[in-house]
Amino acid sequence: MHEMTLVQSLLDMAEEELVRRDCKRLLLARVEYGALVGVMPEALHCCFEILTRGTVHENARLELVRLPLRLRCPFCGVSFGEEVQDVLNIPCPVCGEFFGHIVEQGKEMILSRLEAS
């Protein structure tokens, strides 16, 4: 349940941004997370609700955007993602190299938008 830690640090960051702009109440927070990041959306929503309940931010909305996995072949440089099936287990669709694929997208966890009043 590291989702609780993540939501707490998300709320700490949101609080900082709100204070900086003289806002009081959080209405929406958008989080983009990579496909390799081990978070459960349901758990994030649940933790968000628990941590905002009874605070000025109660009823704020958490919007989650999953960023699909994209890998790049270290040899031919081609980038491939979820348009191919089973992206984690296949060799490079162009040159066939299996090893050392670089994760271009999939490890991020970003707070990308806030709405507040």
Added chain:
Amino acid sequence: MQIPVIRNILEANEKMADKVRERLQQRDILTLNLISSPGAGKTSLLERTLRDLSGKFRMAVIEGDLQTSNDAERVAATGARAVQINTEGGCHLNSDMVSRALDKLDLDGVDILFIENVGNLVCPVEFDCGEDAKIALLSVTEGDDKPEKYPLLFSLGKAMVLNKIDLLPHVDFDVAKARAFAAKLNRELDILELSCRSGEGLDAWYHWLEKTRAGKKHGRSG
């Protein structure tokens, strides 16, 4: 009001991790964060390593555990300096816990610091503890598709240690398959096979530690 932001959710943890790293860097300590599922043999690997290399390196251990101090006691019995962090149900260590643990640890003359994380292949991976490298420990009594199921750990790790190889004749673990999956996202991953029980393969692990420690010192002076 719309507030455009682009901030890494883990930035507070990562800032603290950088402070921890700097603190350990100043003392020239190689720090390794040991991550595995429960029962893969983290504590056993440490017990063997701490005993066998006690003449070569001064080593210290930060022990992460949900409730007990059993592992810290096992580790301390080898004569190594150890400090326990109880997460009280928490599924991972973070940089703040490690920072506070360092306050309680005598770091004088320490060459290698091991952080034994909470047994879990998901949560600990996200939280940088200020280490130089993560070590993914796996055992042959688990599924050989673990690297495929938990790709982030194996893609971020510097080494994968495959433990309990003395049991290979009795289990269906496909070493080649596990190796291939692990190397798919991490070509630089060093893969070591060993058994803490029989001692097979431990020499290569000790050599890896020496090499990594020397590489760090060299990197600093150069």
